[in-house]
Amino acid sequence: MAACTVLFAAGQILIKMGADRLVHPTLWSTFLSFFTVPQLFAGYCLYAAMTVLFVFALKDGELSILYPIISLTYVWVAGLSVWFFHDSFNWLKLVGVVTIVSGVGVLGKDAHK
Numbered sequence: 136m137a138a139c140t141v142l143f144a145a146g147q148i149l150i151k152m153g154a155d156r157l158v159h160p161t162l163w164s165t166f167l168s169f170f171t172v173p174q175l176f177a178g179y180c181l182y183a184a185m186t187v188l189f190v191f192a193l194k195d196g197e198l199s200i201l202y203p204i205i206s207l208t209y210v211w212v213a214g215l216s217v218w219f220f221h222d223s224f225n226w227l228k229l230v231g232v233v234t235i236v237s238g239v240g241v242l243g244k245d246a247h248k
Contacts, residue, residue, distance in 0.1 A: 136192050136204045142185040144211030148219055149178030203242050206235050 153175030154160075157168055169175050192201050210232050216222040 136189075136196075136201060139185045139188050139192065140205060140207040140211060142181045142188070143205065143208040144215060146178040146181035146185065147208070147212050148215050149174045149181065151216075151220065153178060200242055204239055207239055210235055 153168065153172040156172055156174070157165065160168075169179060189201075189205075213224065213228055213232055217224045
C-alpha cells in the first residue's frame with residue numbers, strides 16, 4: 136500500500152507537470168496530449184501501475200482499511216508540490232496533513248483487532 140501511495144502521488148505530480156505544458160486545452164487536444172506530452176503519459180502509466188498493485192492489496196485486505204490508506208497520497212502530494220512547484224505550505228495544510236495521518240493511524244489500530 137505504501138508503494139500505491141507513492142506511485143499515485145508521483146503520477147499526480149507528473150500529470151500537473153504535463154498539464155502546465157498545455158497552452159489552450161480543449162477536450163480533444165487534452166485527449167491527444169495524453170500520448171504526446173511525456174509527463175502526462177508517464178503520470179497515467181503510474182496511475183495504472185498503482186491500480187494493479189491496489190488490486191493485489193485488495194485480494195487479501197479489507198477495503199475499509201486499505202482505501203483510506205490511499206489518502207496518504209495527499210500527504211505526499213502536499214510535500215512534493217512544495218518541492219516541485221513551490222506551492223505554499225501553511226499551518227492549515229499542516230493541520231490537514233496531521234489529520235490525515237492520524238486518521239489512517241486510527242484505522243490501522245482497528246485493523247489489528
